[in-house]
Amino acid sequence: MNFIEGGVCAAKGFKAAGIHVGVKTNNKNKKDLALIVADVPCAAAAVYTKNVVKAAPLLVTKAHLADGKARAVLVNSGNANACAPNGEAHAIASCKAAAEALDISASDVIVASTGVIGQELPVKVITDGIPELVSKLSTNGSPDAAAAIMTTDTVMKECAAEFDIGGKTVLLGGIAKGSGMIHPNMGTMLCFLTTDCAISAEMIRKALLEAVTVSFNRISVDGDTSTNDMCALMASGLAGNAPIVSENDDYRAFVAALKDICIKLAITMAADGEGATHLITCTVSGAADEQAAETLSKSVISSTLTKAAIFGADANWGRVLCAMGYSGVAFDPDAVSVAFESAAGRIDVCKNGRGLPFDEALAKKILTEHDITIDIVAGNGPGVCTCWGCDITYDYIKINGDYRT
């Protein structure tokens, strides 16, 4: 599999666009409405937030995807349409307006929203903007669509790859957003993927679950799981491969590529955590099993104290052990080793549960790099897992202290 330039229009049969229509009232230069359209009917599936409070567009999308088919994705930023008056009616009206303009069925539209919770969606602003949005659709529209789904994101998140299935080149790509409200249980993160692979909706759903489990569910920015999370995939089938309808070798090749794409987008999200100045990669090995390793690793990257220490370039490994200790996983503290690593080097700070003397100046140098790895050996079990997070900074507080205005 090779990563290539591109995003949601990399695969054959997809166009996209993104414009400003006015959902974001405070900045006319910020795009706030995105559309992705397939030339042909697509097999499609999505996974959603596990939050009990679910935004209206998720409920509408779930109904629309019941038949495993879709043609378009309509997304606004600036308003979450969650816990807000007339939420479902507005989501449905948005789908209808897009469907009419595209001459497709409203039930083939995937709809999503991200932004402030609890305020009524300005649905007229959206429906009025759809003709212009449709007029801008192009195979070069992925960056505009990626920009239009951003909220506090500082970096546009696009990714694409090509790989072979049965001798045919298959393309897979996507756009994503996510910065705050991110946590292992799919926390607002939105991700829209397209592929020209011929694959059934049922296999897409299975593949998505497999990929999300090892990517978006292994990142955390702040422990808050959003009401609006969604990851959707549409497959146009134009690659010409033999349709994937069971978990055969072709399916496994597709899942492998999907995992790589999702992991790459997930890491971009973690690195773009609100206010973050460091990407933290935490690898736990030697745990009882993969699940135990994942829980330990997630606990470390979710620890506010560890995140604050990394912000301060402070090799405070005691907080790493502390976070492992309250994770709920059983392990022998006296068997734990911890090292910090970056482009500037590696330093072992704890062995068999006890502190090692280390060069504070070197530790500072290592932790001043942007990309930090916390390498943990939790025992001598077979379980290994890597999770990704970021530091917590003054800017995180600033961004979230007054988000609505």
Place this chain on the structure above:
Amino acid sequence: MNFIEGGVCAAKGFKAAGIHVGVKTNNKNKKDLALIVADVPCAAAAVYTKNVVKAAPLLVTKAHLADGKARAVLVNSGNANACAPNGEAHAIASCKAAAEALDISASDVIVASTGVIGQELPVKVITDGIPELVSKLSTNGSPDAAAAIMTTDTVMKECAAEFDIGGKTVLLGGIAKGSGMIHPNMGTMLCFLTTDCAISAEMIRKALLEAVTVSFNRISVDGDTSTNDMCALMASGLAGNAPIVSENDDYRAFVAALKDICIKLAITMAADGEGATHLITCTVSGAADEQAAETLSKSVISSTLTKAAIFGADANWGRVLCAMGYSGVAFDPDAVSVAFESAAGRIDVCKNGRGLPFDEALAKKILTEHDITIDIVAGNGPGVCTCWGCDITYDYIKINGDYRT
């Protein structure tokens, strides 16, 4: 029950002291060693952190309290003696030094530490300081002891009360510390309580569990549960009441007072959260049962996004619903109401899961007060619970970005 002035020396038969011996190397004006001593043998019990990683002094104290008896409490701040070389040996040596100076058995000493994890305890500094510490013991020593167990605390935490048991006046008081690393599962918080009530060690343990459950386990500062948490109670029996050896009316009167004292100390801790500018009281009613109400309330006060919104005096109730939604408790989002309240007034912001129009200026005024209440109705069940937390601020990041130096 009446709250009275005083702390750990309020009850008959207790002396205390606190001095600087040098565990805190960076500031000679900061006390770092505390001692509480009973004139007579005491029934005693303690509860400990649930963190898998337990500090050495906890293990030593657990062994010492196996017989339900104690005479003294020795506590240092500035070093946690957790994950550090020779941890248990140093904790035992500290107990021995105190026991020799006091002419009691080393196994009657409760020992605790709080501070940086992973550095070897400077045991000689402690043992060398014990003679001076013992010479300072007095019935006025509670404030000094309270000061000597502080780390990043900005406020000394003392509390005492008097109440009647069988016509006898009983005194109960304590000192506590806790600011960072605080989370519902007793997260370093230390609390040392003394009473002159005649009560068995078994009943003390039961009473402590009851009281801790509704006090320290219902506060959160940052979701990090420490390796060093401990709450211990010694009873001198000098009040002259009929000894409490079963869960009778006297026991219930004692527990009621203990709960009040622990809740008061717990609220002081939450209000003194690292860098905090607001105390947040979150009351959930209408939940399925008390446990559900507690989980919902804890999820709200633990939500980094909600904490950041309160810091910014932003009535962002969507984050409150979001935090309830990922708490793991089942509830009907369409039945939820939310209001913000303080000395400046009350404002209803959400009813039946939908936003209400509200006066932003009044909301700002309400949320600018120090003490904020989030009042949530989660449905029409009988479950009610109140938890306490604080906002997250620039200073929290500053304090924790470079804690070790």
